Amino acid sequence: MQDINRLKILKELYYYQNIGFQYIDDIHISKKETTSTNFSLPNSLLELESIVKNCHLCQLSKTRKNVVFGEGNPKATLLFIGEGPGANEDSTGKPFVGRAGELLTKIIENVLELKREDVYIANIVKCRPPGNRVPTDEEAKECSPFLLKQIELIKPSIIVTLGATAYKKLTNDNTPISRIRGETINFKNIKVIPTFHPSYLLRNPSAKKFVFLDMKKVKLMLENLI
Numbered sequence: 001m002q003d004i005n006r007l008k009i010l011k012e013l014y015y016y017q018n019i020g021f022q023y024i025d026d027i028h029i030s031k032k033e034t035t036s037t038n039f040s041l042p043n044s045l046l047e048l049e050s051i052v053k054n055c056h057l058c059q060l061s062k063t064r065k066n067v068v069f070g071e072g073n074p075k076a077t078l079l080f081i082g083e084g085p086g087a088n089e090d091s092t093g094k095p096f097v098g099r100a101g102e103l104l105t106k107i108i109e110n111v112l113e114l115k116r117e118d119v120y121i122a123n124i125v126k127c128r129p130p131g132n133r134v135p136t137d138e139e140a141k142e143c144s145p146f147l148l149k150q151i152e153l154i155k156p157s158i159i160v161t162l163g164a165t166a167y168k169k170l171t172n173d174n175t176p177i178s179r180i181r182g183e184t185i186n187f188k189n190i191k192v193i194p195t196f197h198p199s200y201l202l203r204n205p206s207a208k209k210f211v212f213l214d215m216k217k218v219k220l221m222l223e224n225l226i
């Protein structure tokens with residue numbers, strides 16, 4: 001995988017920088033080396049987390065305070081995916097801990113009647129985009145193997161994507177969130193329910209009724225899994 005070669009080179013360069021190098025000669029890598037596919041991410045969330053915490057694959061690593069890997073039940077049936085960490089998440093290293101996070105926790109507790117620890121919460125990108133801008137396609141692409149591995153390891157039955165960006169970057173479907181929310185989309189044999197982002201609800205409280213409907217649907221789906 002090309003990305004892992006970049007990761008290895010960056011790690012090496014950071015090592016040189018740490019021991020005082022200001023400059024090194026060009027590194028020549030053959031095409032064969034850059035397209036090698038003999039790398040795979042670990043089959044353990046803890047090991048994956050330690051790799052992600054040392055990631056420098058995109059520019060977000062330069063401005064982040066903390067990597068926000070995600071948290072929750074590693075065997076969760078329900079996985080929430082947001083867009084990317086904001087300022088509070090960047091400071092604490094935890095997903096959805098600001099005002100939007102408080103609202104998400106309320107939705108989990110009051111509508112789904114679950115505890116936050118029962119579900120897993122992750123993001124499309126693990127590092128804060130400066131000024132809370134939308135992550136670029138490049139940033140989302142660099143981070144996507146990590147999210148896909150999280151999904152593979154957690155094996156959720158249902159994924160709720162929060163907001164337009166999370167849905168679009170996960171599925172590559174450009175259907176507007178206002179049209180697709182509440183639908184059930186098949187992604188790698190997992191049911192994806194897109195809904196509005198809690199930050200959007202803070203700005204547009206009248207949209208809460210739609211998220212309430214979407215979460216009622218998720219609750220029913222979870223009950224039917226048992």
Ligand code: URA
Pocket residue numbers: 068082083084085086089094095096097098100101123
């Ligand atoms: N918004 C997101 O999309 N993710 C977080 O973790 C926090 C706010």
